[in-house]
């Protein structure tokens with residue numbers, strides 16, 4: 001199958017080929033013809049599947065088919081995305097794919113000044129790519145007008161709901177015309193997501209690609225038993241000893257991300273944190289330094305990392321396990337893309353053992369567990385026989401203790417563990433250090 005066989009105009013096929021893509025991905029092969037026919041689409045796909053091109057290419061074609069009237073502040077297509085980074089990435093893709101066409105697009109997100117966005121909106125445009133909050137602000141100020149929207153795209157709808165955007169989305173839906181084409185993309189389908197999709201879509205073509213766990217299957221996964229306090233040094237040593245070049249590390253809290261980046265930097269491992277409290281320019285800078293290899297480690301929270309397109313990432317580390325098992329799949333989906341092998345390492349303290357069980361249940365497979373013995377050697381550890389032995393955190397306990405202490409979080413000894421026969425010590429043991437480090 002070639003892009004030219006999907007019914008796309010030559011300018012779009014050329015633009016795609018200029019990016020080096022020769023074969024449509026499965027979601028593109030199935031969604032592009034449906035969108036071109038004017039159908040609503042319900043797309044089950046996560047980042048890495050080529051979903052952005054799946055909606056952008058046919059959207060550009062449909063917009064180009066009707067003449068651009070340059071109407072003041074009345075876009076004909078609106079793409080809603082959950083985060084600034086995703087909005088910026090989608091916008092960049094639209095610009096790349098549409099660079100041989102006479103269409104204007106604008107990206108709108110919070111955390112930056114209003115005026116440049118207002119100036120661009122006033123120039124007339126065809127497409128807005130936006131996060132919901134700032135878009136509504138601009139609508140309220142009369143600077144953005146959604147009554148001309150013919151195509152509405154919801155990208156990563158599940159994450160938008162996770163982030164509490166449901167009310168904003170409903171407000172946006174009131175501002176767009178009832179008659180429109182809807183393209184709805186979500187990696188997961190909770191009842192809430194289904195309800196929103198049902199309320200928006202009319203007789204949609206359903207396109208589901210790669211079972212969610214397919215990504216996980218391509219990734220080499222390992223879990224290390226490490227006490228919370230020992231994790232920072234454990235990770236620093238792993239990166240140094242393994243000579244890891246580009247590592248995306250996930251923490252559960254913003255404070256935790258900052259603290260870890262600082263610790264790694266102190267160990268001469270160039271690292272930066274990326275999370276919701278960072279300014280837009282700081283986030284962009286960290287991302288571009290990471291992509292270009294000038295920093296080795298990017299420490300991120302789930303929300304900040306969502307939708308980031310970082311190609312060929314060799315290592316993902318779960319510094320703390322997510323309490324939502326699906327987030328684990330999203331996290332490790334950053335590595336092992338496009339058939340390349342990736343490695344995902346999870347550092348698991350006693351208190352997180354229950355999360356690992358939930359993740360294994362979702363993946364329907366066991367993640368090999370290891371620990372480092374007192375000599376710093378990696379030894380396999382078997383999964384405890386029953387889950388009932390495990391101590392699970394009380395609701396809210398993790399978040400508080402990790403975010404609040406400022407000194408490395410939970411105390412392994414205090415957690416108790418409750419695993420009969422486990423050889424794990426509360427603090428774990430860091431790997432053997434390479435000689436000559438930190439001189």
Ligand code: AMP
Nearest residue numbers: 021023024025047048049050051052053
């Ligand atoms: P997305 O799922 O939209 O985040 O896309 C994931 C990555 O795949 C991006 O880097 C795209 O540029 C790339 N990509 C999109 N379509 C194709 C394709 N047909 N062949 C190869 N790579 C692609």
